[in-house]
Amino acid sequence: MVGSSAVVGWASNGKGMVKQYYLGGKSPDECPANKGLLKLIKNKAVVVSRSDRLYLAFQLSTDYPQPHLIYAVGPEDNLPYGRSLQLPVHRNMASHSFNYTSGIASNAGRAGDGTFPRERQHGLLAMMGWGVLMPIGMMTARYFRQLDPCWFYSHMAIQVTGFAVGIAAVVLGFRINAGGLKNVDVHKSIGIAVLAMASLQVMAILARPDKTSKVRRFWNWYHHNIGRAAILLAIGNVFLGLSIAQEVSAYVVSYGVFVAVWVVAVAAFEVKRCYADDD
Structure with a gap:
């Protein structure tokens, strides 16, 4: 919740x-009153107490309301206090x-219940x-061909595993209620x-085709370039997904470090290939 804005009644x-x-x-x-990032419409908020229940309503001005809502209940007989109205x-x-299109809310779990969203x-x-296995599989095929036939079977095993894990991610992705989030359609596409x-x-x-076939070079061109395009799109889409989910910085930094190491490794191997070709 740190870094969020809250409406308290x-x-x-x-x-x-x-x-x-x-x-x-x-x-x-660290939680000042009358501060926050929500664009509340003035004079459009009300709180009503009825039969030991508190009802809070407010109007928000936004193009893309966040679908993830957190409800918190303060301690009994301990209202915001002091001139600064500090929160207990x-x-x-x-x-x-909450899906704003269908009006359906789904339970995302309680704090501390051990759920994994x-x-x-x-x-x-x-x-x-x-974003990880596919780039690694590409490297085994491009830079370790001297280890024949191990490179081929390693490449196959890594890419098939990555494909299976990716399919599972896609299936889960279509089951996620992401209505109202910006750039979700781009991420899906x-x-x-x-x-x-x-x-x-x-x-x-x-x-x-067989290595001696005349069409083998066209197959190689297709296989190599489609693979490169898929990897670049996948890496970009992972970062886009992290941005949409507003994921904690640890995930963003960790994947960013992996991508940086991968790019440096690819660059180093390409330089090595160039020198080897010159020799």
């Missing part, structure tokens, strides 16, 4: 109060994913299958394109 002595807070940390001092630590919370499962599978290219690569093995 409470009632005291028959009077309702609604304030926006910026959740800059985990202590009351909440005693319970839950979260939902489907969105994160999809992201990790896609990252591992399309790129993902489908990567899936199509990877499928063509797998099917190309069945039509692989």
Whole structure:
């Protein structure tokens, strides 16, 4: 929740109060009132207490409302206090994913229940299958041909494993409720394109001509370039997915480090190939 904005409502002595807070940390001092990133419409917020229940309503101005909502309940008999209206630590919370198109809300779990969100499962599978195994498999085929035939079987095993993991990611992706998120359609389109290219690569093995065939060079051109395009699209789509999900920086940094190491390794091997060709 750190870095988010919250709309907080409470009632005291028959009077309702609604304030926006910026959740800059985990202590009351780091959560100032009347701050936040939400564009609330003035005079369009109300809080009503009825039969031990508190009802809060407000109007938000946004083109792309976030579908992930977190509800928190403060401690009993401990309302925001002081001139700064500091927030006490909440005693319970839950979260939902809300589809603004269909009006359907799905339970995203409670804090501390040990659940692993489907969105994160999809992201990790896609990252591992399309964004890690496929680039590594490409390197085995391009830079380790001197280890014949080990390079071929290694290349096949890595790419088939990556393809299977990527398929699982795609299946999970289509089951995610992502209504209202910006760039989701672009992310899906790129993902489908990567899936199509990877499928063509797998099917190309069945039509692989003999090394002495005249059409072998055309097959090589197709296989190599479709593979490169798929890898570049996959890497870009992984970063796009991390951005859409607003994932924690550890995932972004970790994958960024992998991509950086992969790029440096590819560059080093290409330089080595150039010198080997000159010799």
